[in-house]
Amino acid sequence: MATGAPLLRAAASRGGRRHHHHQLVPLHLHASQRRARDLTSPEHAMVMSPRPCRGLTLVVDGLASQCYVCNLSTGEHVALPPCDEPAAAVRSFQPLRIGMGFHCRVPPWLPFQLQSTGLGFDQATGEHKVVRLFKDRVDGQTTKCEVCTIPSGSSSSSAESASGWRPCTGRVPSHAVGFVAAMPPVFIGGHLYWPLEVGGATNVKQPAILSFSTDAEKFQWVQTPPARRICHLTDFDGSLCAAVDVRHEINKYVFFTQSGGSWTVRCCIDSQSLTPRATSDEFMEERDVVPLCSAAGGKVMLATGRHKVFAYDPERRVMERVFYAREFVDVSRRHRDDARLRLSFVLHEEHIHQPSSLRVQQGEKKLQVKLGSNDTVDKREVVDEHRDDHFRRLGDFFKQMAGLPLPPHMTNSQPNY
Numbered sequence: 001m002a003t004g005a006p007l008l009r010a011a012a013s014r015g016g017r018r019h020h021h022h023q024l025v026p027l028h029l030h031a032s033q034r035r036a037r038d039l040t041s042p043e044h045a046m047v048m049s050p051r052p053c054r055g056l057t058l059v060v061d062g063l064a065s066q067c068y069v070c071n072l073s074t075g076e077h078v079a080l081p082p083c084d085e086p087a088a089a090v091r092s093f094q095p096l097r098i099g100m101g102f103h104c105r106v107p108p109w110l111p112f113q114l115q116s117t118g119l120g121f122d123q124a125t126g127e128h129k130v131v132r133l134f135k136d137r138v139d140g141q142t143t144k145c146e147v148c149t150i151p152s153g154s155s156s157s158s159a160e161s162a163s164g165w166r167p168c169t170g171r172v173p174s175h176a177v178g179f180v181a182a183m184p185p186v187f188i189g190g191h192l193y194w195p196l197e198v199g200g201a202t203n204v205k206q207p208a209i210l211s212f213s214t215d216a217e218k219f220q221w222v223q224t225p226p227a228r229r230i231c232h233l234t235d236f237d238g239s240l241c242a243a244v245d246v247r248h249e250i251n252k253y254v255f256f257t258q259s260g261g262s263w264t265v266r267c268c269i270d271s272q273s274l275t276p277r278a279t280s281d282e283f284m285e286e287r288d289v290v291p292l293c294s295a296a297g298g299k300v301m302l303a304t305g306r307h308k309v310f311a312y313d314p315e316r317r318v319m320e321r322v323f324y325a326r327e328f329v330d331v332s333r334r335h336r337d338d339a340r341l342r343l344s345f346v347l348h349e350e351h352i353h354q355p356s357s358l359r360v361q362q363g364e365k366k367l368q369v370k371l372g373s374n375d376t377v378d379k380r381e382v383v384d385e386h387r388d389d390h391f392r393r394l395g396d397f398f399k400q401m402a403g404l405p406l407p408p409h410m411t412n413s414q415p416n417y
Helices: 174-178 278-282 388-403
Strands: 007-013 019-029 047-048 057-061 066-070 077-079 115-122 127-135 143-150 166-167 187-190 191-196 208-213 219-222 232-236 239-246 252-259 262-270 291-292 300-306 308-313 317-322 345-348 367-371
Touching: 057 115, 066 127, 115 187, 115 191, 143 174, 174 191, 174 208, 187 232, 187 239, 191 232, 232 252, 232 291, 239 291, 278 317
Parallel strands: 007 345
Antiparallel strands: 007 019, 019 367, 047 057, 057 066, 066 077, 115 127, 127 143, 143 166, 187 191, 191 208, 208 219, 232 239, 239 252, 252 262, 291 300, 300 308, 308 317
């Protein structure tokens, strides 16, 4: 068993519709056959792309400044060349806005490079591209962009199978400085999308979304949904999805989906009316909540930073916990609290077809990918489940100070079942 948090991939079989079946499979990555170091251990700092892009997943080891592109269905992979220019880095454990949710976090490792790396696909050339936004190490504010292309006809997993890093074709807008370090962009329909941090030293005055076209390699601004602050961007059933978390202010968790350039409310969760009450309280204790996908019966799946998945039924307003990592695999104590940067599992679609760019020769592999077997993993009881209601109580305090309606557990009213 690895010493770090096990990475879980949720496999979604299409079967006509994407949400018919989801499977969670343990995954472990190791660096090099000779030393076989576990990338999920404290000596490494791994960040994965939110979900596969045409069967491939980007894995970034933040401490080693090394990128890998993997097919998690087969274990084949390519190690990208080292970046030509290091990013600006934080070298002290001072809180800053990093990772999902824009929360102020202490950097999980030092030096912590201020960069965000994503994986996209160029439909015109049939090539995958790794795109890296980073802050200049001289002034710490100028934002630069580099691209590394993985040739479609490569026959080796060595560094030479990728083209090397080069500046992107288009100009990087000055407001791109508001990108969130270590938060990978979302790839949908030929574009990578980054949410930008508002205020502070970013010069971004209102919610903004930055897009990058993988074919023309140019940046654009995307119209945002009507919200003061976007906490997450994700791919929800193939559409760009923006989550707005205002549970602290008005007991609402809302996410929008984009279609034809316009935004519509996909789901609005009112924590005041959720049942059963125990599950509602558990959901309110989660600091980070990310829309995952739709499911049978009109339900929506929501992943959290504490290795849980909830299913919400909008019609019945019922919240149910359907997955908790510790009920299936071991999670070390240091990883049981909120995720440091990203979720500890991703939604994965099986992709057995192997792109030629990841075909490897004997002895050239840089990673060992140990996939879980297809055997069923039995659910087990968690005898020491830790519940931290600090985030929920903090929200209740803010509501009380603002004179907003209090949740049922703070009033004499009984929940309506």
